[in-house]
Amino acid sequence: MKYIGFILFTVMTNAAAQLMLKQGMLSLGAVSFEGVNPIIRMLQIVFSPWVFLGLCTFVISMASHLYVLSKVELSFAYPFLSLAYVAVAVFAYFIFREDLNAWRIAGIALICVGTVLIAQSDRSHRDTTVASSSTSTQTSEFVQ
Template identity: 80%
Template sequence: MKYIVFILFTVMTNAAAQLMLKQGMMSLGPISFEGANPLLKLLQIVFSPWIFLGLSTFVISMASHLYVLSKVELSFAYPFLSLAYVAVAIFAYFIFREDLNAWRVAGIAFICVGTVLIAQSGRDLSGRGHEDQTAGLSPDKIRTSGIVR
């Protein structure tokens, strides 16, 4: 649980990157490769300010995620990334006036409940550190931590 701040930083930078990419594509308008060199068009898109900032933010998010993965189990950390959808949906509603209907709200609620359940599975209930939270195989037995998966 002590790495939750880094996990949430990863989630929020991922969500921020999505919002920046959307803003960038709105400012560029529809993409068309007709009559254009595809490579030049791609470079024009990538180096437009909002797109470049969004891609840079994704790099920061990925670096944070790699740090998290070096410290906690993938099956614990990865589901938290679904919270990026929650953040994007809420911010897109306020910033871009996108639809946030009852079905999306229900989906967001399910994502939040699932994330809380997963977060509870990562609590150190036995007083041991992360090193003891993974399954270990020895010649005479298979041991697992006291945490129920």
């Protein structure tokens, strides 16, 4: 739990990047490659302000995620990224007026429950590690 702030920063920058990309694509309108050089069109998309900002935010998110991965187990850190789905769904509801129906809310609730269970697994792992190290310390005291 020591690195939870970095994990949540990764989640929020990931979600923010998605929202910026969506805004960028909305501002560009329907994308068509007909009659236009595809490379030129891709560059126009990538360098449009919202899309470019979203891609830059993804780079920040990935840098943060790499730092987290250097500190905690992948099986602990990676499931937290699912919270980005939660943040995106909630913000998309408020910003883009996207649908947030009962099925989506149920899915969001399941994601949250799963993330809490994974967070608890780290706590129980630490408790087991502390208990086993104190047991081995006590055992070594009896051996002397």
